[in-house]
Amino acid sequence: MTTPEASFTTERHVKYYLRCLKTFLPSAYTSNDSNRMLLAYLTLSGLDVLGVLETKTTPEERSSYINWLYHCQVPTGGFRGFPGTDFGSDRRNKDNEAWDPANVPATFFALVNLLVLGDDLSRVKRKECLEWLPSVQRNDGSFGELVGPDGSLGGARDLRYCCCAAGIRFVLRGRGDGLEDVPDIDVAGLVSFIEACQTYDGGMAESPFCESHSGHTYCAIGALDFLRRSSQDLQTLPLLSAGSRQFEALTTWLASRQTAEIEEPEEDDEEEQPRSLKDPLTDQINELPDIAPLDADTITCAGFNGRCNKYADTCYSFWNGATLVMLNQYGVVDEVRNRRYLLEKTQHLVGGFGKGPGDPPDLLHSYFGMVSLAFQGEAGLNAVDPAMGTTERTVRHLKSLPWQ
Amino acid sequence: MTDFTTAEWADITPIELDDGSNSEAMPLATIAYPPEYLEATAYLRAVMAANEMSDRALSLTQEVISMNPAHYTVWIYRAKILFALDKDLSEELSWLNDVSLKYLKNYQIWCVHHTRQSRRAESNINISSRHHRQVLLSSKSHFPTFPPKEADFLMEMFAQDSKNYHVWTYRHWLVRHFKLWDQPRELEDVEALLKADVRNNSAWNHRYMLRFGPRDTSPDAGMVNAGDMTTAPTDKGRLPLVDEDVIDGELKFAQEAILRAPENRSPWWYARGVLRAAGRGVGEWEGFATGFVSEGAVKSSHAVEWLADVYAESGGATDAVRMLTMLKEKYDPIRKNYWDYRIRKLDQVA
Numbered sequence: 001m002t003t004p005e006a007s008f009t010t011e012r013h014v015k016y017y018l019r020c021l022k023t024f025l026p027s028a029y030t031s032n033d034s035n036r037m038l039l040a041y042l043t044l045s046g047l048d049v050l051g052v053l054e055t056k057t058t059p060e061e062r063s064s065y066i067n068w069l070y071h072c073q074v075p076t077g078g079f080r081g082f083p084g085t086d087f088g089s090d091r092r093n094k095d096n097e098a099w100d101p102a103n104v105p106a107t108f109f110a111l112v113n114l115l116v117l118g119d120d121l122s123r124v125k126r127k128e129c130l131e132w133l134p135s136v137q138r139n140d141g142s143f144g145e146l147v148g149p150d151g152s153l154g155g156a157r158d159l160r161y162c163c164c165a166a167g168i169r170f171v172l173r174g175r176g177d178g179l180e181d182v183p184d185i186d187v188a189g190l191v192s193f194i195e196a197c198q199t200y201d202g203g204m205a206e207s208p209f210c211e212s213h214s215g216h217t218y219c220a221i222g223a224l225d226f227l228r229r230s231s232q233d234l235q236t237l238p239l240l241s242a243g244s245r246q247f248e249a250l251t252t253w254l255a256s257r258q259t260a261e262i263e264e265p266e267e268d269d270e271e272e273q274p275r276s277l278k279d280p281l282t283d284q285i286n287e288l289p290d291i292a293p294l295d296a297d298t299i300t301c302a303g304f305n306g307r308c309n310k311y312a313d314t315c316y317s318f319w320n321g322a323t324l325v326m327l328n329q330y331g332v333v334d335e336v337r338n339r340r341y342l343l344e345k346t347q348h349l350v351g352g353f354g355k356g357p358g359d360p361p362d363l364l365h366s367y368f369g370m371v372s373l374a375f376q377g378e379a380g381l382n383a384v385d386p387a388m389g390t391t392e393r394t395v396r397h398l399k400s401l402p403w404q
Numbered sequence: 405m406t407d408f409t410t411a412e413w414a415d416i417t418p419i420e421l422d423d424g425s426n427s428e429a430m431p432l433a434t435i436a437y438p439p440e441y442l443e444a445t446a447y448l449r450a451v452m453a454a455n456e457m458s459d460r461a462l463s464l465t466q467e468v469i470s471m472n473p474a475h476y477t478v479w480i481y482r483a484k485i486l487f488a489l490d491k492d493l494s495e496e497l498s499w500l501n502d503v504s505l506k507y508l509k510n511y512q513i514w515c516v517h518h519t520r521q522s523r524r525a526e527s528n529i530n531i532s533s534r535h536h537r538q539v540l541l542s543s544k545s546h547f548p549t550f551p552p553k554e555a556d557f558l559m560e561m562f563a564q565d566s567k568n569y570h571v572w573t574y575r576h577w578l579v580r581h582f583k584l585w586d587q588p589r590e591l592e593d594v595e596a597l598l599k600a601d602v603r604n605n606s607a608w609n610h611r612y613m614l615r616f617g618p619r620d621t622s623p624d625a626g627m628v629n630a631g632d633m634t635t636a637p638t639d640k641g642r643l644p645l646v647d648e649d650v651i652d653g654e655l656k657f658a659q660e661a662i663l664r665a666p667e668n669r670s671p672w673w674y675a676r677g678v679l680r681a682a683g684r685g686v687g688e689w690e691g692f693a694t695g696f697v698s699e700g701a702v703k704s705s706h707a708v709e710w711l712a713d714v715y716a717e718s719g720g721a722t723d724a725v726r727m728l729t730m731l732k733e734k735y736d737p738i739r740k741n742y743w744d745y746r747i748r749k750l751d752q753v754a
Binding site: 025033039072085154252260282284285302 | 421422423424427429433435437438445452454471472473474477481535572603605610613673681695696703704705737738739740742
């Protein structure tokens with residue numbers, strides 16, 4: 001029996017994204033209310049990757065979306081993640097402004113959203129935003145997500161914030177013309193923090209000595225990629241240089257994330273006998289069964305996991321894949337099996353992608369599943385810049401702005 | 405749900421959500437909010453605008469958190485009220501325990517309808533609630549020493565999901581904050597979790613941190629000795645001072661785990677990290693790895709990879725290529741392109 005090769009169901013994906021754009025997201029998204037700027041990014045950029053943003057929305061709609069994005073700009077610079085913290089600029093004062101702060105990831109996604117929609121960022125409080133950025137950086141080089149009460153720094157020490165902060169700097173600082181009096185972030189400190197997040201197995205963790213994780217690995221390399229684009233002397237960072245121990249260990253770790261284990265087995269049939277080293281080691285090894293060679297033809301699909309010994313998940317095809325693109329190492333990926341995993345296992349009948357086989361589609365997995373395919377040149381999808389996480393068309397628009 | 409029509413709330417004028425309709429804006433990512441969420445957040449905006457530190461505001465934050473636990477200011481606001489009103493933080497922790505464990509159970513019940521539950525057991529503790537715990541426990545006046553109940557809570561969480569990233573990251577923070585490096589409980593818990601699942605990479609990572617993490621208050625580093633700009637690249641990952649007994653003990657521990665499950669990558673990688681920390685090479689395990697590999701019969705693909713590295717380091721490119729080819733053709737065909745990359749690198753050297 002042969003099944004026809006699964007294909008990317010473009011029309012259904014377009015419908016899925018248009019539904020997300022033009023109708024209410026289900027109530028279950030309430031727990032993601034504070035991430036609306038991110039959800040907006042996944043929707044707008046999704047339509048852009050599909051190449052239909054400008055045909056399926058009118059200029060009036062796009063201009064109204066832009067107005068909403070600016071509506072989320074905080075008076076003191078930067079953007080909030082959702083309008084829900086806004087109690088009105090007339091009520092805002094020194095005592096309560098901490099409850100309606102600019103948020104680092106939200107600011108990055110707001111800027112990307114504006115660029116996707118073709119805005120020239122002229123209403124962005126550029127200088128104020130760049131002045132705010134160093135205030136969310138810690139002495140150890142890492143970033144938090146916001147300035148809390150009494151000037152405290154809120155948010156965990158987390159590579160996600162580092163990546164978004166580097167992205168904001170990349171978008172708004174550019175060549176730095178006219179910003180001589182605006183203090184820059186501590187770039188060397190940020191690089192040092194990121195390097196410290198590499199673990200003994202080669203991957204990168206949220207913070208030093210935590211467990212390596214593909215999402216954080218993407219953020220680490222994404223941040224360095226943003227920094228190196230505007231600084232010649234960062235081209236030779238070990239993590240970005242083929243041949244260095246750090247680079248090769250990272251490549252090995254990323255390649256190891258691809259896996260044919262896409263679902264938990266019904267039951268674990270493997271018996272593990274705890275052993276001690278009392279018997280001679282060689283005897284014990286000899287008693288172990290041989291492993292069977294794998295027949296390549298029987299493995300049709302292989303997605304990616306985000307950590308060692310975990311199951312595959314749609315979004316990790318992106319986090320690992322995008323990192324490999326930035327390292328110029330995508331060649332180590334088994335593209336055919338990744339494509340089959342996405343198209344045959346997690347692509348949903350109604351459009352979009354789920355997290356795993358049989359899961360309903362959601363915005364995050366839909367976007368990252370699709371972009372993983374875009375990295376592999378899937379027909380009908382626009383090319384995507386891995387660090388910006390949005391189309392190369394959008395990045396070209398950014399590059400046309402006066403300070404870039 | 406709070407009844408906002410009572411006298412307690414009579415003096416508050418709720419601030420409705422302004423989604424930009426007055427600024428010619430068309431909102432993005434609109435959500436079909438439940439009415440009770442819209443009402444609770446309208447009152448939340450009002451008490452926040454007044455910077456109100458009160459019991460009613462405190463209970464309101466609880467209600468908003470129950471519907472939107474990712475709200476990034478409600479947790480900070482809650483923490484500020486707790487300290488301002490000098491609340492009993494132990495009570496706060498028990499509440500947090502309840503919600504962390506309860507969310508998980510509810511989530512699982514909900515997920516059974518969609519898919520097998522175990523693969524979905526995540527995110528009941530999110531980055532905000534984890535950070536909230538850290539903020540509370542950072543208070544030296546309330547918690548001068550480690551509250552032992554925290555370790556029990558962590559194990560309860562691990563019983564639900566032994567690889568929960570937020571719980572492990574929090575545990576890591578606890579170790580550093582309360583200097584629990586040599587608390588027997590830390591290693592005991594790690595070993596219990598590895599006994600239950602020797603493939604639990606999070607537990608392996610925690611063990612590595614306990615054994616080799618820097619213990620001073622200086623910025624910590626991922627690989628041993630990596631976080632300092634003055635460290636020479638070749639010294640990164642290496643301990644400045646090595647206790648060879650600890651190293652030997654950890655290598656033995658990894659070998660025992662490998663014998664339990666030879667295809668489990670975690671202990672193989674752990675051993676690489678241990679050897680690196682000690683400045684001892686992978687060659688030390690050549691004999692051990694060779695036991696798993698003979699022509700035509702292999703007991704662990706990771707042993708084959710180990711030998712490839714040993715041979716490559718010692719200039720035995722031909723033998724290394726033979727190992728890499730075995731992986732590519734027989735034992736790990738998904739990574740064919742990666743093994744080819746490794747083979748090409750050896751060819752370049754040759």
